[in-house]
Amino acid sequence: MTTTQDRQSAGVEITPLTAPAQRTANTAFRGLSITAASLILVTLAAVATFLLVEAWPAITDASGELADKVSWIRPDEGQSLIEIAGYLIFGTVLISAIALLIATPLSIGIALFISHYAPRKLASGLGYLIDLLAAIPSVVYGLWGAIVLIPVLQPFYQWLADYLGWIPLFAPADDGTVSNTGRVALSAGIVLAIMVIPIITAVTREVFLQTPKLHEEAALAMGATRWEMVRMAVFPFGRSGIIGATMLGLGRALGETMAVYMILSVGLTYSFQILNAANHNTIASYIAGQFPEANSQGVSALIALGLALFVITLLVNMLARWIVSRRSEFSGAN
């Protein structure tokens, strides 16, 4: 039996039980991670405060004085900041919704192909390519969309209006034609979709790859085809991940400025006709457009719009969290 003395004589250093804990690295790391976590909260609070303080004059302007000092609000046409905000929120949500409707199924399909269908070599190459899509700057997407994609899409829009025009979304203008430039909400939505596909794909792919082999085999051993296995094991397991990924994509789509700014022929209406130009604009694109020439009251009004965007994004995230938590008992995390 080795005694303490034996071990000491053997050169082994023994910490007495009563010695003060000397764990510098441990303490340092603890401090570091607390700092990092607090920093993000401080930043969030700072941004929210900035938005509130700067937007305050515009928000509290009940008398309508603001409208006289801001060039882009036209009181003579009965406009107010609230009204403009309404149009912009509508446009932002509409275009982001189009983007998500296109991007989500495509992304899930791509992610599923990479994680469960493609041969391994092809899968890694494809995954890398998709990640590259995320690296393209949004201004390049805007240029490409405006110069290359839209001319290709325009005849297709006319076709949609001719044959599916009875659907309100695809209804043509009163003269039966659609925008001949193609600079419409659907184009903005499609380009945004391409921009958010890499984000949604990357996250869902990771989630799909995490599906426990155990559950996949359980499904297969019952005589599930591959698609049935995906529906039984992969999708339920990845459900919260898919929602999270979609919300990440939505966050990007809601806030995207440059591509929309370059593509969309803007206007302010509550129109659902996504094939007609000069009907929509988004908050981010509107702010970018007006900011360079805005006076101080104008800046305050624009910041108020920014605040509205911030609130929308916050609501969307809260909604997503609520959806994810609703069936947490069944999530498989326990």
Add this chain to the structure above:
Amino acid sequence: MSKRIDVNNLNVYYGGFLAVEDVSLSIEAKSVTAFIGPSGCGKSTFLRTLNRMHEVIPGARVEGEVLMDGVNLYDPQVDPVAVRRHVGMVFQRPNPFPTMSIEENVLAGVKLNSKRMSKSDSQDLVESSLRGANLWEEVKDRLDKPGSSLSGGQQQRLCIARAIAIKPDVLLMDEPCSALDPISTLAIEDLIQELKSEYTIVIVTHNMQQAARVSEKTAFFNIAGTGKPGKLIEMDDTTTIFSAPAEKATEDYISGRFG
């Protein structure tokens, strides 16, 4: 319902690697057959060839034939998906679907056949399957709770209920008790005894007492060394294997000299 299985000269490959070499054996209908042997001897791999589950791993293939009541499971016209609907499987670790309730878990396999079932029919099936797995009394009041809320032993019996709900001909069990405590193990072993009146059961186990307790026939698999293929050393009545095995290697293994 239950069927016999005859395996003739079966080789299992993972890519170019021969994992199991030249196995021929017969599994009687309505009986329990145990596969024993040291880790890596290929007994689980071989078990998985009986419902073509090894094909889940890319590059896995077999040579030879597996006849279920005379039909070769590896005939080009045979669909592996259909094979698995006839040959059910229970895994080493309980794997109920965590996103499904207990009831949905039991019905999961039945729904695959996309048969429309009336509510009363499906309730009857849930009850009979859970009764068949000796689980009904424990869960009848909480069928809508997630399967993962059960204990490990209960989860494993839920998996058995799920497997027998699709009325398979054969039930494969890949070390079904290795993640369970002794009480739950006993419950599963009792269940196996009841199930063999209706199903052909093949069980892989590391526990030799278990093989002795539950099976009529025992097959001993062994491996000559790392990188060598696993082989069937001998197969006989369980009592013979454990009292007077024909091969020295079998005796060494069951008497605890290796493995």
